[in-house]
Amino acid sequence: MSTRPEILYPLFADLETLGGVGPKTARSFAALGIEKPRDLLFSLPYSGVDRQFRASVLEVDPPATATVEVTVNRHFPPRGPGAPYKVEVTDALTSFHLVFFHANDRWLDANLPVGEKRIVSGKVESFDGILQIVHPDHIVPPADAGRIPDFEPVYHLASGITQRLMLKAIGEVLTRVPPLAEWIDPALKAREHWPDWHDAVRASHSPEGMDELSHSHPLRRRLAYDEFFAHQLTLAIARLQVRRGKGRVSIATGELQRKVLEGLPYAPTNAQTRAVTEITADMGSGLRMNRLLQGDVGAGKTLVGFLALLVAVEAGGQGVMMAPTGILAQQHLEGLRPLAELAGVRVEILTSRDKGRERAEKLAALARCDIQILVGTHSVFQKDVHFQDLRLAIVDEQHRFGVTQRMELGAKGDASDVLVMTATPIPRSLALAQYGDMDVSVLDEKPPGRIPITTAMVQTGRLDQVVERLRAALAEGRQAYWVCPLVEESETMDMVAAEERFKQLRAALGEGAVGLVHGQMTPSEKDAAMRAFQRGETGVLVATTVIEVGVDVPNASIMVIERAEHFGLAQLHQLRGRVGRGKAASTCLLLYQAPLTETGQRRLEIMRETEDGFRIAEEDLEMRGAGDLIGTAQSGLPRFQVGDLEHQAGLMAVAQKDARLLLEQDPGLESARGAAARVLLWLMRQDEAIRLISVG
The missing domain is CATH 3.40.50.300 (P-loop containing nucleotide triphosphate hydrolases)
Structure with missing residues (x-):
């Protein structure tokens, strides 16, 4: 079966086959990574709004959403250009205002007729001591109250995609969802109390409360x-x-x-x-x-x-x-x-x-x-x-x-x-x-x-002391790395560029004492700088992160990382690992600019506490998430939607x-469960795997 199974055709049709989606809207959806109806299924809500019915807006603490039945008292058209249109309404306990900017009077008269009852739902705020809802999300007659869900899912949106359009498109795709044969091991499914696939997809798009998210x-x-x-x-x-x-x-x-x-x-x-x-x-x-x-x-x-x-x-x-x-x-x-x-x-x-x-x-x-x-x-x-x-x-x-x-x-x-x-x-x-x-x-x-490496945090204000320390180390015949975050001066981040730092250190420590290596140099220039450092001809090597991987200079016993708070944990750990390879006790100085963010502080403290790379990696994952771990985009790490x-x-x-x-x-995926697993591979766009199995 090396062609997509027919049961999935509706999910892989063009987005324009959905009502209300034209070429322009389809382009807006593409910005969210949604190219086919199946992508909408896996774009799950990330939050939700509690729209349970309440007797009065007084039951919530502003700003919060409330859904209440009101009687329309009177309309206050705007007093001047740019002023809002207000409608006074009363619920079971109090009066408050519905507020509209750039309002259409005829639409408001038709939808909020004086003396009639309406169900309104929206965010309640307090303005000048008066409670108000600006642009309610829903205004319906009491007979249509069922159209307002108790809990409304909230989706990631893009320019040109509104919440309403998203709900409509997903609603239509859900009508196309076929029951598919089960690919999960029955014992595992029972143990985990998992629903069938089509039930799980439907329920995920109509959650009943925050816990379901x-x-x-x-x-x-x-x-x-x-x-x-x-x-x-x-x-x-x-x-x-x-x-x-x-x-x-x-x-x-x-x-x-x-x-x-x-x-x-x-x-x-x-x-x-x-x-x-x-x-x-x-x-x-x-x-x-x-x-x-x-x-x-x-x-x-x-x-x-x-x-x-x-x-x-x-x-x-x-x-x-x-x-x-x-x-x-x-x-x-x-x-x-x-x-x-x-x-x-x-x-x-x-x-x-x-x-x-x-x-x-x-x-x-x-x-x-x-x-x-x-x-x-x-x-x-x-x-x-x-x-x-x-x-x-x-x-x-x-x-x-x-x-x-x-x-x-x-x-x-x-x-x-x-x-x-x-x-x-x-x-x-x-x-x-x-x-x-x-x-x-x-x-x-x-x-x-x-020998364990001593790691210390040093504020950038104490730069002179760090340079003095390097001078003393060079006099003892030792070597040091100095890592800079950027190559060229950038106004947005006031980091001193490698070339600038190189000039300053050369002025302080002597012409021949300092080498430079960064990403903009040709491979042969980089090689020459690295070799001079390996042979001990230069005492300090100023570098961008190109030295991260594997370079071994046993005599280098000091690692200075400038603006260390801008590096990821894994990167800091890799850089620190460049020293501590010889007989001498080694030091890693994390130069940071105060004040540190909470995350920056935590990151540098973990570096100070441990040299265990596996612990550091787990902390890094916890702090930054899988998507941001160094280089996952280039490293072949898949992007999961759910x-x-x-x-x-x-x-x-x-x-x-x-x-x-x-x-x-079942190496050929021929059994009933194997055939279901093939459908799953098509559903998840793993066409490469299907090709391999067909060839095999």
Whole structure:
């Protein structure tokens, strides 16, 4: 079934098929991300107005909404241009005014005739001691009182879309909602007391009170679960595709790993040992490995990655480790060389710097399997790069790589295994949403002997003291980073730009003592500045956040982050992780401008309290929400319309388990529940998953 099922046609028709929606209104709806009738179904109300009937406006505390029956006493037309039109009315207990600006007298006479009764509903306010309702939301004869709901849902609107139009459009789409066969596991549905899908959709658009709008209400949880389940089903199908591709069995004797471990001056942590065991088992299983190795800054991912590469080498094959930049690739090489010497294997680097004869020789050695481990950048994707027998590909810093690149890399070898390493601790719910197609190993311990980093908050007014402190550190032969938030002067945010700060520090500390690196520089300029700092030629490196990822300078023991309150927690944690890599005690100074907002204060205090990246990630999620976590837009994190990863994190884990189980039992989605799940995939626009299953 690779075409959309007929039962869903009405929900995927054009918006203009809805009454009252023309091309112009359709464009306004598009601003809300609503392009088809099905999108209206998932645009749920975010709030509501209590319009329960009351005897008098005196029963509410202004400003508040009231719905009351009134008798119309008299009309007061405006006294002059711009003045309002007022109508005096009386309810069961008091008199008050209905107020209209730019009013149409004839319309008011017709709708509010003197002496007649009317039901009015609107926001009651007090003005000059008199209660009033300005532009009531509803004015109806008592016979039509039923037209005013007790609780009226409130929707997100855009220019050109009124509340009334939204209600009308949604009302019409709800008449098109067909009962669909159930895709949720019956036991789960019963346990959670979830309604059927079409009942949940209808009830969500006609809530009876505020509690029905909360994330924890069964209606919302049911619809959120449908989104999460469709997403996890898509990831599970992608995972099945990878595994269905015949894997290689890479079995190691453990001899090379033993040589490396015996030569190390320390013992690996339990977390490292556990991760190596999981990876080794995957590589020997005959199914293609697709695993994420998630570790905090300094948790020792490189060692785990190298021990995994040795499994490929011992099995007679080759491995590749990829980094996003030439500098990081070079750094990986420097980290791996001593380990490779212990194991007696040949490791080489391939980047865009390799040209001519040198490149040709490397490629020939790679094709002969003389080079057993290759470190490189995107260059290893190039057509002329051939491995004799690539068994393991390791990708560093996941957020630069989407699902597509993961698959591309796997295609370089004959069914090679893929291991992705990330130094960004991710809350569990986000990890499941983003990497649900992968199996996950977590490094949650630090290797012994790492000295904690002292983190302090310093007001920008004490800048001179910070510079003096740097001067003293440089005199002792130590190095420091100074991170600035913006590159060019911006009037809107009075942050001192990197170039300005560079000039000031150079004037204070000496011409050759300070280097500069920022995003506007060419790659070769950045490289030169970074290398000078790595070699110790410059003592202070002024930088924008380009240094966040992975740069390793053990001698750097001070990190100054200017206007730290403007950074996200995850980013602050990544930046702090650039120091504390050597023998010296390290310091991170968070420079902030007073007064801090409550959130800014909380963020900097968390940084001061803990170095645990996983705790920081969870706090970050709680404070900022999934949508705002660093770079989610670029990182392939899906946008959910109903589901909320902060408040419904547990549902994502259930969805992953259930999706994998369904596919294990019914890989082609042929059973009754499988067929219902296909309809869900179409409903949730997961066409890619359907294509994969049809191909499979």
